[in-house]
Structures are given as structure tokens and as C-alpha cells.
Amino acid sequence: MSKKCRDKDGVSRRDFLGLAAFGAATVGTIGALAGSLRFVKADVYAEESKKFKIGKIENYPQGSVKKMDEKNVFIFSDEKGLYAISAICTHLGCIVHPSEYGFQCPCHGSQYTHDGDVIGGPAPRPLEWFEIHQEVDGTLFVDSGKTVPQGTKYLFA
Template identity: 55%
Template sequence: MKNETQDKEGGVSRRDFLALSAFATAILAGLGIMAGVFRFFKSDAKYEESRSFKIGKPENFPVGTATKLADKKIFVFSDDNGIFAISCVCTHLGCLVYETETGFQCPCHGSKFNMAGKVVGGPAPRGLPWFEITQDIDGSLVVDTAREVPAGTKNRYS
């Protein structure tokens, strides 16, 4: 005689199989809910590296000097009217420009810029940006490459 709760051929009764299926479904549903809750509380905020950095004290940039800060991809100049920072990233495809007697030149496709960073030749679509310089409370100059200023903006710092 066949037992109602047990299938002799497979060894697992229909009732047990349904109970196991329900249990597995409940576990999967629980994991899905937990994943949703985790995603809900997990922040999607992306933290961008600051584009503002200290470059040192004003006395490090005496009048008449041009300093290339290669790791920061800027030139820092100092003349009689003040200190200013110009990008050394070519506005064409991002190669690093170098100084020439008349301004800057890009080694990649030949763009040329005058001393103010204005395009005077080549494929660059716009001039080299000038960046805001501020002075920190400790006297250090701070360049913010996220904040452009009009070409020709120079300030004196003490």
C-alpha cells in the first residue's frame, strides 16, 4: 500500500517537496528584499578628487619667474602685475604644452598659444584656461582648477 506522504520511487513526498520549494522561495525572496534595502541605504554619491591645491607661499614665485608644476598640469607665472596660473593642458586633445619664447606649443598636433594662452595656430578650439588663485590662512597660495578666471587676471599676494 502506498503511503500518502511519501513517494516510494523518489524517496521524497509531494508534501515535503512543496514545503522545500516554499522554503527556498521564501529564502530567495528574503535575499531579494535584503539586497533592495542595502541598495536603498547605500549612497550613490561619487566623490571627486578636489581640484583645489596649495602651491606654496608667494615668495616661492618671485617676479619674473615661470614655474611648471607638471604634476598639477599648470604653469605659475609671476610678473610686475602679480601671480597667475595657466593650464598646460592643450584644449585640442589634452596633451601637455610646453613653453616657447612666444608662448606655448603643443607637441601633439602643433597648436600654438601666445603668452596669454590665446590660440594663435593649430587645431586647438580655445585658449589655455587661467585658474583662480586664492591665499589660504597660512599664507599659501591655492589654485583651483575647477574655477577659471578671465585671461589676464593677476593678483599680488604678500
């Protein structure tokens, strides 16, 4: 008959080692599960909104053109309404400048009409037009994440 070695609390060395092994296994299992949860969650991050304020309609008198420099968007106002055209060249992404015929890209010479159609240079497609909408408080927004067909305007009421 074997004789168990017990301490003063009555826990044998075998019991202690068994508990220690169980504790180590439990901690390891929890760590592995926590690590694997990282793979269950998709690595998808919410994209930053591309919507930005452009102020009130009275800030855009008929015939005005404003460039939102930090957003690379031109805001035009004509007799019908407002419209937003991207200032980003569709060739390689340089910033276009207004010209007598519309827009000119300084990088490789692409030329666009006032509506953004390509009339020269390597640009593969027209400049993008973006959605403009008005909130209930009258503030106008451009959403450069939403393109609209060329000619789409936010109509004056």
C-alpha cells in the same frame, strides 16, 4: 480524522515544513530588498578634488614661471600678482611647452600667446586659467577644477 505525525518535541512535519518555507521566503525577501537598495542609491562618486598646494607667495618672485609637472599647470608671477594657466592643449590634450611667443604644442603644432590665446594650429580655444587662492596660514592653492576668465590674477597685497 487525520492523524498528525509529531516528533518528541511536538512539532508536526507540516509545521516544520511551513516554518522552513516561511524562513526561506523571509531570507529570499531580505536578499531581494538588499539587492534592490543598490538601485535606490545613485551611482555617483565624489570627484577627487583638483585643488593643490603651490606653497607660499615668497616662492614666486616677480617674473618667475614654475611648471607644476604632475598637475600640468604653469604658475606665473608678474608685477601685479600670480596666475595659473593650464599646460593642457585644448586640441587633443597634449602638454604644451613654453616658447618665445607663449606656448607650443608638440603634437599638432598649436601655438598660444603668453596669455593662452590661440595664434596657430588646430586648437579650438585658449588655454584655461585657474583660480588661485590663499588660506589663512598663507599657503597658496590652485584649483584646476575652477576656471577663471583670462587675466584673473591673485593680486599681491
